[in-house]
Amino acid sequence: MLETRDLAVSYGAIRAVRGISFTVGKGELVCLLGANGAGKSSTIKCIAGALKAAGGSVLLDGADVTSASPERMVRAGMATVPETRDVFPDLTVAENLLLGSYIHRRDTAGNRENLERMHELFPRLAERSAQPAGTLSGGEQQMLVIARALMSRPRVLLLDEPSLGLAPAIVERIFEMIARLKETGLTILLVEQNVHQALSVADRAYVMRLGSMVLSGTPDEIRGASDLSALYLGG
Amino acid sequence: MAFAIQFAIDVLSLGGAYALMALGLVIIYGILRLVNFAYGELIMVAGYTMFLTSGSGLPWLVMAAFAVVMAIVAGIATDYAAFRPVRAKSVTAVLITSFAFSNLLQNAALLFISPRPRNVPLPAIFSQTVEIGGAITPIRNLITIAASIVLLALVAWLMRKTTLGIAMRAAATNFTMARMLGVPANLIISSAFALSGFLAGVVGILWIGRIGTVVPGIGMEPLLVAFIATVIGGMRSLPGAVLGGFLLALIDTTLNYTLPQDLLKFRDAFTFSLVILILLWQPEGLLKGPASGQRT
Amino acid sequence: MKHNILTAALLIGFIALMAVVTHLLGIRLYDRVVTNLMISLVLVVGLQTFMGNSGILSFAHVGFMGLGAYTSAVLTIPAQMKGMALPDLYPAMKVLEVHPVVGVLAGGIVAALVAAAVAYPLMRLSDAAAVITSFALLVVLHTVMNNWSAFTNGPRTLFGLPKATDMPIAAAVAGLAVVVALFFKESKVGKLLRASREDEVAAAAMGANIPKLRWQAFILAAFIAGIGGALWGHFITSFAPKSFFLKETFVIISMLVIGGANTVTGAVAGAVLVTLVYESLRGLEGLLNSIKIMGGQVIGLTEIVLAIAMIAVMILRPGGLFPSREIGHLITRIRRKRETSA
Numbered sequence: 001m002l003e004t005r006d007l008a009v010s011y012g013a014i015r016a017v018r019g020i021s022f023t024v025g026k027g028e029l030v031c032l033l034g035a036n037g038a039g040k041s042s043t044i045k046c047i048a049g050a051l052k053a054a055g056g057s058v059l060l061d062g063a064d065v066t067s068a069s070p071e072r073m074v075r076a077g078m079a080t081v082p083e084t085r086d087v088f089p090d091l092t093v094a095e096n097l098l099l100g101s102y103i104h105r106r107d108t109a110g111n112r113e114n115l116e117r118m119h120e121l122f123p124r125l126a127e128r129s130a131q132p133a134g135t136l137s138g139g140e141q142q143m144l145v146i147a148r149a150l151m152s153r154p155r156v157l158l159l160d161e162p163s164l165g166l167a168p169a170i171v172e173r174i175f176e177m178i179a180r181l182k183e184t185g186l187t188i189l190l191v192e193q194n195v196h197q198a199l200s201v202a203d204r205a206y207v208m209r210l211g212s213m214v215l216s217g218t219p220d221e222i223r224g225a226s227d228l229s230a231l232y233l234g235g
Numbered sequence: 236m237a238f239a240i241q242f243a244i245d246v247l248s249l250g251g252a253y254a255l256m257a258l259g260l261v262i263i264y265g266i267l268r269l270v271n272f273a274y275g276e277l278i279m280v281a282g283y284t285m286f287l288t289s290g291s292g293l294p295w296l297v298m299a300a301f302a303v304v305m306a307i308v309a310g311i312a313t314d315y316a317a318f319r320p321v322r323a324k325s326v327t328a329v330l331i332t333s334f335a336f337s338n339l340l341q342n343a344a345l346l347f348i349s350p351r352p353r354n355v356p357l358p359a360i361f362s363q364t365v366e367i368g369g370a371i372t373p374i375r376n377l378i379t380i381a382a383s384i385v386l387l388a389l390v391a392w393l394m395r396k397t398t399l400g401i402a403m404r405a406a407a408t409n410f411t412m413a414r415m416l417g418v419p420a421n422l423i424i425s426s427a428f429a430l431s432g433f434l435a436g437v438v439g440i441l442w443i444g445r446i447g448t449v450v451p452g453i454g455m456e457p458l459l460v461a462f463i464a465t466v467i468g469g470m471r472s473l474p475g476a477v478l479g480g481f482l483l484a485l486i487d488t489t490l491n492y493t494l495p496q497d498l499l500k501f502r503d504a505f506t507f508s509l510v511i512l513i514l515l516w517q518p519e520g521l522l523k524g525p526a527s528g529q530r531t
Numbered sequence: 532m533k534h535n536i537l538t539a540a541l542l543i544g545f546i547a548l549m550a551v552v553t554h555l556l557g558i559r560l561y562d563r564v565v566t567n568l569m570i571s572l573v574l575v576v577g578l579q580t581f582m583g584n585s586g587i588l589s590f591a592h593v594g595f596m597g598l599g600a601y602t603s604a605v606l607t608i609p610a611q612m613k614g615m616a617l618p619d620l621y622p623a624m625k626v627l628e629v630h631p632v633v634g635v636l637a638g639g640i641v642a643a644l645v646a647a648a649v650a651y652p653l654m655r656l657s658d659a660a661a662v663i664t665s666f667a668l669l670v671v672l673h674t675v676m677n678n679w680s681a682f683t684n685g686p687r688t689l690f691g692l693p694k695a696t697d698m699p700i701a702a703a704v705a706g707l708a709v710v711v712a713l714f715f716k717e718s719k720v721g722k723l724l725r726a727s728r729e730d731e732v733a734a735a736a737m738g739a740n741i742p743k744l745r746w747q748a749f750i751l752a753a754f755i756a757g758i759g760g761a762l763w764g765h766f767i768t769s770f771a772p773k774s775f776f777l778k779e780t781f782v783i784i785s786m787l788v789i790g791g792a793n794t795v796t797g798a799v800a801g802a803v804l805v806t807l808v809y810e811s812l813r814g815l816e817g818l819l820n821s822i823k824i825m826g827g828q829v830i831g832l833t834e835i836v837l838a839i840a841m842i843a844v845m846i847l848r849p850g851g852l853f854p855s856r857e858i859g860h861l862i863t864r865i866r867r868k869r870e871t872s873a
Contacts, residue, residue, distance in 0.1 A: 048415055049414075049415070050411050050414075050415060069414065069419075069420070070411065070414035070415045070417075071414050071417050071418060071419045071420065073415075074415065074416060074417030075417060080415050082412065082415070086409050086412040088404070088405040088408050088409065088412070088413075089408065089525075090404065090408060090525045091401065091404060091405060091408075095401050095404075095405075096405075098398065098401060099398075099401060099402060099405055099413070099416050099418065100416055102398065102402065102416050102417045102418050103417040105398050148416065149416075152416065152417060264659065268659070270659050270662065270663060316842070317842065320842075320845075320846040321845050321846055321849065325849065326658045326659060327586065327587075327588050327658075327662075327792075328845045328849045330588055330659075330662055331588065331784070331788050331841060331845055332841070332842050332845045332846075334781070334784070334841075335781075335785070335837075335838040335839075335841035335842050335845075336838065336842065338777075338781050338834055338835075338837075338838045339834075339835055339838035339839065339842075341831075341834075342830075342831030342832075342834040342835045342838070343831065343835060344831075345830050345831035346829065346830060346831040346832060346835065350828075350830065455670075455777075459666070459667060459670050462663040462664075462666060462667055463663075463664075463667055465663070466656070466660050466663055466664055466667075470657070470659060470660050500674075500677075500678035501674065501675065501678055501679075503670065503671055503674040504671045504674055504675055507667055507668070507671040510664075510667070511649065511652050511653070514652045514653070514655075514656065514664070515652045518652070518655045518656055519657075520660075
């Protein structure tokens, strides 16, 4: 469903991603692992359209969408949760969610239904609906960002480090929720540093190091790879 | 009592106009981080449109509406001529291009129309006066107050209740994230310029209504007012711009009433000194804008 | 350091060459144009000391130019003429009459003092707010000049300044301004300021008090502007407040921006280039007016062309003609490259 071929991303003269290729099948949960600075977030941002590709291509349902604008990617059925957890702090929770459904803004009935589902999935958001998003806790903000992304009714969800900086109990709940989303048939590309949690929900995984793909396989194969920690720690 | 009413009407009508001027400027800066030096020329465009259509025999309101539309068109044109090509570059580059564009428009008016003042058609009501509680005041002051209340309410409603307005507020904080939710960048940018042009057009008609003529440099004072009001109010806050506008009007009106005649000429200098004092105390302006945010 | 000396030598050499050629030609029109160019050079280089180092665009510069011009005027207009030129002048000052050199220096000092008094709070503002307030400051300085009749004769033309500026003097001051600007650029203040542009937080962490540094640069720029204004006053001998307003600001800023605000070389190149274009367009306007092609008066054409040129430069070459390196630096680099390749 989602595929990259020799994708490269640069910041000026610095090459953050050096030609990586991977695929995510329909309904699959694929995990992109790697240490800090491996190029995972740059990959996600590039797929989402927030960064221009320096080379290679991105395909969605077989169509070339390389360096498309972010708004076009959303309309094509992709939603992104960036690692920076960008809620709009001055907007209320309800307004944040409303913007999530921007591309369906004419379908009010569908949005209302979708909002109810989100409130079911994240009861805390229902309670804090009228509160500015900036006043939420880190975990609540993470839930809001995920719920907001889902409001666009995506077919593919890009999740960038959803566990970053959160308390273990909340991380647990976030991963439970990711598992539930997977059951609904949503295609998910998950970027994580939290290897064990990520592998517990993933169908397949890729490992990046210094901008290149160094390993791929099923969670068991990845766990079994003796040099995983070496790859991870850059040894 | 009559004096209090007179003073209140003066402050409110001047403040309403100032607030609208500042709001039109801060909408562009708040969302896009662009200082639009050519903002005053939108008012000029509205004025000259009125002048050029004055012989057409159309009803005044139609001419006024057309002038506002032309200001909107000029606002969007500013984006294409001065901002779009350099948006990715430095803050200074954008300031310079809009300053150059402002000069371009002014000199085009000099070259193709005239350096001399041109009459703008105004309905009779603009020059009539009315007595309220012993105070005699021009009706146009009351029109200005009413128009500013309606427009401020309209902008508040737009920004709070409509999806477009909420998307614009979101874009002011984090433009990229808004785009990653499917909000088209061009829609936001064009809407901001259109709204700015709309406010400039309306306030332009009210402003020109005070003097009845338009000259190429007509936009200078509104631009300056908008600049000072936004700096006082906080560069990126819409309520701040409105507050700054009314505060500036209060300062100006108070000085008008209290300064002796030979010092009144220096009113702008006194106002500016007060602004410097405000900035010594609050360098960020009185109200903070939305959190963080990057240039687009 | 070596290439700075080379830059200074080249720029001064260029200024001297223009002066000598103009002198040898002996054409009055050229002499006038080149004198104006030299004075513009002083002003543009002065603006460069602030804008090139702090990265903040200042619109107030021409206001300080006006302060310099009026200060020197009040001090140097012959006592017997003051009754006519400045009828409202305070009696104590009516007898005052100093040598133009003193007047010009006083012009610079007064401009610097006013800048020092008003600018500190403005230097604490963020980019955009600082630019906006500098614009407001220009308008306020203009208001004061327009209305303080005692000193300025109000909006009317002030006349009677002794004609003390000629082309060689203007060229000498221009050369001096170039040296000062280059020196300031390499001084501790200049270097810290430029470092703070790249990374404000890091520079502050190094102990740089950014508002204070900007303030110092602003005062220096105002001083140079004051000198330039006084110089111009003694060249033109009669002027009105409108000479120090938006039109002049637009020209000075276009010179700096087209040449490249970050370098003194750019300031010089921009001043020369824009003067050339300006004078030719003015000539064209005059021609069009004399043959009455447009029916009425042709005015504003020059400014329209300049505005388009400014926008084009910002799009195609946002740093201007000399965006980052001084001419001396460029030449040393080329020479070094040749040596290594040979």
